[in-house]
Amino acid sequence: MKATHTVVCVASTCESEMKLKRMVNVVGVHTGGERNDVITGGVLNVPGATMFDKMKYLETQGDDLRKFLLQEPRGSVTQCVNLVLPSSHPEADAGFVIMEAEYYVPMSGSNTICTVTALLETGMLPMQEPYTDVTLEAPGGLVRVRAECKDGKCVNVTFSNVPCFVFGLDVPIDVPGIGRLTVDVAYGGMIYVLVDAQALGFKITPDEAGKLVEVGERIKRAAAEQFPAVHPENPEIHTINQTLFAGPIERTESGLTSRNGVIVSPGRLDRSPCGTGTSARLAVMHARGQIQQGERFLHRSILDTEFYGEITETLSIGGKPGIRPSITGSAWITGFHQYVLDSTDPLPTGYTLSDLWRKPD
Structure with a gap:
């Protein structure tokens, strides 16, 4: 009991002293060994009529989010992250913006597979068995998807790519x-x-x-x-x-x-x-x-x-x-993460070092 009481007191002290500037909820997912996480909370929306517009806004005016999640110490050069957003396209169930380690891309197949898996397995979009049909708006255009589902699991994802x-x-x-x-x-x-x-x-x-x-x-x-x-x-x-x-x-x-x-x-x-x-x-x-x-x-x-x-x-x-x-x-959920930014953190958008983040000669 004494050890338990001590842990609770330390945790309470930490919570009372921590002042958070940002909290982002992320589902960890991989496909074929490639880590493509999915943001499911902490970002309300991004300005722009289309996902391409939203991508360009993030790239030019809101890049702190990518740096916060993908650069060290929170992120890694070997991962990507997808921001799920409402889509104004009449045929889309949702939209997503793809953020890679250094830049934004109009389309990514592995990120599509991971995003669909996260959306269905967490219930953000309703799952139907044996197949769930979903249409997502990527920055590169509409992506129509059929997911094979069984016992609450997204068994595999087939997407019809952009031209x-x-x-x-x-x-x-x-x-x-x-x-x-x-x-x-x-x-x-x-x-x-x-x-x-x-x-x-x-x-x-x-x-x-x-x-x-x-x-x-x-x-x-x-x-x-x-x-x-x-x-x-x-x-x-x-x-x-x-x-x-x-x-x-x-x-x-x-x-x-x-x-x-x-x-x-x-x-x-x-x-x-x-x-x-x-x-x-x-x-x-x-x-x-x-x-x-x-x-x-x-x-x-x-x-x-x-x-x-x-x-x-x-x-x-x-x-x-x-x-x-x-x-x-196919993709697999690997974890659920809450990334936070303490108001006193001296590295709010992280950092890169050339031992891993190689630059051209």
Whole structure:
């Protein structure tokens, strides 16, 4: 009893002395090993008519929230966070803004899978079995989702991605320290430079992670400088910002399969097979005649976790031929967190150090 009484007194003292400036409720979620947490409380709304407007507002006027949650000491370079918001779009059940370690992105497949899982498993949106259909507004556009549900669990999530297309095939770029490479550039919700992993001697295995990051960031910087890319329907979406190392494509009885590794700035590997990366790769494969509409594609990550992709529609984006892919993956809730800011905390928006938050040379 004495020990218990002492703990209660200490806790009471701490509570009376702590003066909080901010409290944010977050559901911890991962898909394929990639941590994509979901903010479920503590932020009422953000100015803007669309999710893209809200994203730009946060980026230019409200970036303290991203820094507070994703920079150290509360956050990590290896995680993302999604802010769930009301949507004014008549077809959307909710909206979400995707915050990565260094920037905001118009779309992310792994973050979509994690956000839907959190919304359904916490009851923020009603779950129906065996399937729940949800429409979310991402900054990049509407995303229609079907979640397979059983016994209160979101078993898997299939989302119909925004239109995806190829900017260029067999693009020559000169990379410092490597030389001339031939790459592909495509949009899958983010703009990717895709490079043949085998041609650079990579098998995309865990022991190669550090080297993949170093080479991938070098390739991305060179490609972004030498091949300007601007979305034909939204010029505010521009510039190559991800490198995808593509493994060999194998044909099995169940369909096509391959490995991949996506490098996320400021310099780390996506732990999942990457939804937008899978979408960009499907756009390239379709442009090369390597996959047909309705054919199944299994994409594996460096951790051997899996997403399934399929082309459901061919279409045109700003005069460019493109596809609409659907991506399927599963997510798991890892915890429930209350992040707080004490009024006396000297590091209210956290910090970055170059030992982990690598900067270009």
